[in-house]
Amino acid sequence: MTSSVPPTDFSQVPGVLGRIVAERVQDYAGADPDLGTVQSLPGRFGAALRRPGLSLIAEVKRASPSQGAIAPLDPAAAARAYVAGGARAISVLTEPRHFGGSPEALRSVASAVEVPALRKDFVVHPAMLREAAEWGAAAALLMVSVLGEAVGDYLGLTQRLGLDALVEVHDERELEIALEAGADIIGVNNRDLRTLEIDLSVSPRLIRRARGRGFAGVLVAESGYRTPKDLADVRELADAVLVGTSLAGSGDLAGATRALLTP
Numbered sequence: 001m002t003s004s005v006p007p008t009d010f011s012q013v014p015g016v017l018g019r020i021v022a023e024r025v026q027d028y029a030g031a032d033p034d035l036g037t038v039q040s041l042p043g044r045f046g047a048a049l050r051r052p053g054l055s056l057i058a059e060v061k062r063a064s065p066s067q068g069a070i071a072p073l074d075p076a077a078a079a080r081a082y083v084a085g086g087a088r089a090i091s092v093l094t095e096p097r098h099f100g101g102s103p104e105a106l107r108s109v110a111s112a113v114e115v116p117a118l119r120k121d122f123v124v125h126p127a128m129l130r131e132a133a134e135w136g137a138a139a140a141l142l143m144v145s146v147l148g149e150a151v152g153d154y155l156g157l158t159q160r161l162g163l164d165a166l167v168e169v170h171d172e173r174e175l176e177i178a179l180e181a182g183a184d185i186i187g188v189n190n191r192d193l194r195t196l197e198i199d200l201s202v203s204p205r206l207i208r209r210a211r212g213r214g215f216a217g218v219l220v221a222e223s224g225y226r227t228p229k230d231l232a233d234v235r236e237l238a239d240a241v242l243v244g245t246s247l248a249g250s251g252d253l254a255g256a257t258r259a260l261l262t263p
């Protein structure tokens with residue numbers, strides 16, 4: 001299965017994000033853009049998030065640029081603990097230098113649990129989506145801050161692979177691009193990836209705006225959630241929340257997951 005996306009200029013991405021993106025562009029510079037033959041079972045990720053009540057996507061995150069080392073998690077054991085605590089999907093970082101991720105982390109999570117897995121990475125090349133499907137993911141992250149209007153082309157590739165796409169936005173302009181591209185799962189990141197600053201008011205603001213624009217798909221609030229109280233403003237607004245650091249660094253992943261989900 002061939003892929004054709006026009007080349008994207010990633011050189012304008014600023015700050016911390018720009019540095020990581022430049023490395024990923026290098027990593028995949030010579031990669032084969034062919035989409036391969038592996039097809040994922042479509043719709044699993046979105047369906048898990050659409051269930052009644054606030055769905056949790058718990059993240060296997062061993063390190064981050066803002067925290068440094070978080071915890072030396074065994075990805076499969078961490079995913080099982082998250083599911084035991086009530087998570088409905090697992091996000092797995094596969095970026096190696098800043099987030100301690102790896103292909104094996106995603107492969108082992110995908111075979112350890114029945115709930116859908118998300119490939120969390122800085123997607124800058126079609127090969128990264130082929131890999132996501134091959135490694136067992138049900139979905140991949142597509143960041144508007146990285147892809148800009150090319151996010152529409154990448155959405156098309158995820159559809160051909162049977163993957164769901166979590167299209168991530170951080171401001172009004174990025175939200176418009178996601179809506180225009182026809183995203184049906186939109187994540188609002190409270191963290192500004194250029195400065196790494198968290199502002200928990202970003203998700204409620206952009207989720208209200210998306211609904212106001214008639215968006216009927218799935219909305220996910222992302223980053224910076226530590227306590228049930230932190231979830232108060234998105235509980236009735238979002239379909240799902242994506243939580244990494246506070247769970248991954250807790251020492252008791254199932255207990256921390258349960259506690260976060262108990263209002």
Ligand SMILES: O=P(O)(O)OC[C@@H](O)[C@@H](O)c1c[nH]c2ccccc12
Nearest residue numbers: 189222223224225242243244245246
């Ligand atoms: O660890 P936190 O603050 O709970 O955040 C999780 C997740 O939202 C965050 O890891 C994330 C959101 N979007 C990203 C894009 C790339 C890398 C990481 C991310």
